[in-house]
Every structure is written in structure tokens, then in C-alpha cells.
Amino acid sequence: MTVKLFVTDLDGTLLPSGAAVPAENIAAVQRAVRAGVTVTIATGRMYRAALPVAKALGVDVPIITYNGALIKSVIGRVYYSNFLKPDIIVRVIDFCRAQGWYVQSYSKDELWVPVHDEHAQHYEHEQQVQGHVVGWDGLKEHTEEVCKLLTISESAEETQARLQLLNEHFGQEIMAMRSNVRYAEIVNPGVSKAEGLKHLAAKLHIPIEETMAIGDSYNDLPMLKAAGRSVAMGNAVPEVKAVCDYVTASCEEFGFAKAIDTLVLGGGANE
Structure with a gap:
């Protein structure tokens, strides 16, 4: 070959x-x-x-x-x-917040975070990028050209549980997948x-x-x-x-x- x-x-x-x-x-x-x-x-x-x-x-x-x-x-x-629809982004953010999960967004190839906690700080250091801290309501204002959302958990078990909840709640509107033991990524189906x-x-x-x-x-x-x-x-x-x-x-x-x-x-x- x-x-x-x-x-x-x-x-x-x-x-x-x-x-x-x-x-x-x-x-x-x-x-x-x-x-x-x-x-x-x-x-x-x-x-x-x-x-x-x-x-x-x-x-x-x-x-x-x-x-x-x-x-x-x-x-x-x-x-x-292949960008997520704005209304889906808002609903996923609200869902994650209601569950008490940290979630971050990517609009126009910029990182947007609701709070600058240990999850945001670790991600910034790992990826060598600087995020914009905009609060939970601010997070929902940046919905243009969003390729994915990312929720960060504490363990593989918790990540798997989040994937199941996200996929069950949103059905065919999104696809939630694991990229590593702590990262659950939300993208469009396909x-x-x-x-x-x-x-x-x-x-x-x-x-x-x-x-x-x-x-x-x-x-x-x-x-x-x-x-x-x-x-x-x-x-x-x-x-x-x-x-x-x-x-x-x-x-x-x-x-x-x-x-x-x-x-x-x-x-x-x-x-």
C-alpha cells in the first residue's frame, strides 16, 4: 500500500x-x-x-x-x-449550567469562558491560548461560527455520565463525544x-x-x-x-x- x-x-x-x-x-x-x-x-x-x-x-x-x-x-x-446553530448553543449552555457543569465555547476561533476557574486556567495553559471571561449570560451572546462546546469534568466516569445525559436530552440535535478522560465535546451530528x-x-x-x-x-x-x-x-x-x-x-x-x-x-x- x-x-x-x-x-x-x-x-x-x-x-x-x-x-x-x-x-x-x-x-x-x-x-x-x-x-x-x-x-x-x-x-x-x-x-x-x-x-x-x-x-x-x-x-x-x-x-x-x-x-x-x-x-x-x-x-x-x-x-x-460545520457550525452549531445559535439556539442549540444557548440551550446546551443553559443545560450545562443547570447541571452545575463548567462549559466553554469557541466563537470565531476565540475561546469564551463563563468563569476563570481551575478548568479554564488549566485549559489555557495546556492549549497555550487566552480565553475571554464573559459570565454565563455573556457566553450565550457569542454564538457566531461556533464549531463546538466543551465541558470539563473531574474523571472518566463523570465524563461518560455527561455524554449520556447530553445525548439523551438533545437527541439528534447534537453529538456529544469524549476527546479525553475529562473532556466531553458537543458538536453537530456527523x-x-x-x-x-x-x-x-x-x-x-x-x-x-x-x-x-x-x-x-x-x-x-x-x-x-x-x-x-x-x-x-x-x-x-x-x-x-x-x-x-x-x-x-x-x-x-x-x-x-x-x-x-x-x-x-x-x-x-x-x-
């Missing part, structure tokens, strides 16, 4: 959470690009939070952000967008990294069979299943390892670079 499009998750895959891209991974990307492979990012992050990583890689292609709700190039060209990969492959005229995806967490599952071949990081959750064609080393052991060198450039994907 020839790999023409290689799509990577960020946190826990390409880079340790909140850290810079390791030089080993940057070098691997450049080797792949020189060999004619398109390497890009698929992430739950905001576009503005993913952009510095893409620039560090030297990636000059559209990047898949907000878990597939926005595909936008490094120079700012929008290839695809939004996923998988759909983002398909949209991008079509834009680049690359057959899905010639794509490869790599990831480590729950929100990567649809993308890994949709790609022609899939790679799980050594630190991936068991559910990811169970569906992937290959398992590489952990993020700290530069499993991303090893996957590029072994499976993409070394021909291991043909085995």
Missing part, C-alpha cells in the same frame, strides 16, 4: 500534551514530505491552537481542527466548516475526524485507500477506522489499539517518527 496522505492527532501522538513538537517528529515529517507524502493534522484543538504546530512542521496544507468541524489551511483558506479526513482526501484527490491515520484517544477512533491504514500509539487507550492495523512506540519514545519511517517510508504498510 502506498501512503499519500498521513493524518496525525496532536496531543499524545505528535506531541506531549502542551509541549512543543519534538525535533525527531519534525524531521520525520520533513522526510515524508520530501518523499511526496502529504502530512497533516487532525485535532480537537482550535484552529489558532493547532496553527503553531502546523507551522513548526512546515505543513502547507489544510489542517483538520475542532474534531473535523473546521478544515482551514495554514494561510487561512477555509475548505470546510462531525468527526473521520469526516474531516474524508473531506480533505477528496479535496486533495487522494483515494481513501492511500491514507494512513495515527492516534491515541477516543475521538481518534472514527478517523482510524475510516483511513486506509491505521496506527495506534504505544500510549493509546485499549479501544484504539483494538481497531488499528499497527501499534507503534509511545509518544515519549517518538512513536510518531517511528511509524513514518517504518510504515510510510520503509514500506511496512505493504506487509
Whole structure:
């Protein structure tokens, strides 16, 4: 199998959470690009939070952000967008507030938070972005071009319970999914990294069979299943390892670079 499009998750895959891209991974990307492979990012992050990583890689292609709700190039060209409706945003915010949950919004690629508590502060530090503290009523005033809402909990069990409540309460109006043990993301139905990969492959005229995806967490599952071949990081959750064609080393052991060198450039994907 020839790999023409290689799509990577960020946190826990390409880079340790909140850290810079390791030089080993940057070098691997450049080797792949020189060999004619398109390497890009698929992430739950905001576009503005993913952009510095893409620039560090030297990636000059559209990047898949907000878990597939926005595909936008490094120079700012929008290839695809899927925004939540304003009335749904207001109702989800009211629902989360009634439950006593922290929730944050993303309007026009800016972060909006109701309070500057430990959840907001941790997220800002992790993603290297600064949020706007606007209060609960203010949160509902920023409903334009919102790709997703995010509620942050204290545990995997609590996150799962929130997902169930959100999906039961709103039915087919939204889709709530887990991006890590503490994050429950609210997007439009059909939004996923998988759909983002398909949209991008079509834009680049690359057959899905010639794509490869790599990831480590729950929100990567649809993308890994949709790609022609899939790679799980050594630190991936068991559910990811169970569906992937290959398992590489952990993020700290530069499993991303090893996957590029072994499976993409070394021909291991043909085995």
C-alpha cells in the first residue's frame, strides 16, 4: 500500500500534551514530505491552537481542527466548516449550567469562558491560548461560527455520565463525544475526524485507500477506522489499539517518527 496522505492527532501522538513538537517528529515529517507524502493534522484543538504546530512542521496544507468541524489551511483558506446553530448553543449552555457543569465555547476561533476557574486556567495553559471571561449570560451572546462546546469534568466516569445525559436530552440535535478522560465535546451530528479526513482526501484527490491515520484517544477512533491504514500509539487507550492495523512506540519514545519511517517510508504498510 502506498501512503499519500498521513493524518496525525496532536496531543499524545505528535506531541506531549502542551509541549512543543519534538525535533525527531519534525524531521520525520520533513522526510515524508520530501518523499511526496502529504502530512497533516487532525485535532480537537482550535484552529489558532493547532496553527503553531502546523507551522513548526512546515505543513502547507489544510489542517483538520475542532474534531473535523473546521478544515482551514495554514494561510487561512477555509475548505470546510460545520457550525452549531445559535439556539442549540444557548440551550446546551443553559443545560450545562443547570447541571452545575463548567462549559466553554469557541466563537470565531476565540475561546469564551463563563468563569476563570481551575478548568479554564488549566485549559489555557495546556492549549497555550487566552480565553475571554464573559459570565454565563455573556457566553450565550457569542454564538457566531461556533464549531463546538466543551465541558470539563473531574474523571472518566463523570465524563461518560455527561455524554449520556447530553445525548439523551438533545437527541439528534447534537453529538456529544469524549476527546479525553475529562473532556466531553458537543458538536453537530456527523462531525468527526473521520469526516474531516474524508473531506480533505477528496479535496486533495487522494483515494481513501492511500491514507494512513495515527492516534491515541477516543475521538481518534472514527478517523482510524475510516483511513486506509491505521496506527495506534504505544500510549493509546485499549479501544484504539483494538481497531488499528499497527501499534507503534509511545509518544515519549517518538512513536510518531517511528511509524513514518517504518510504515510510510520503509514500506511496512505493504506487509
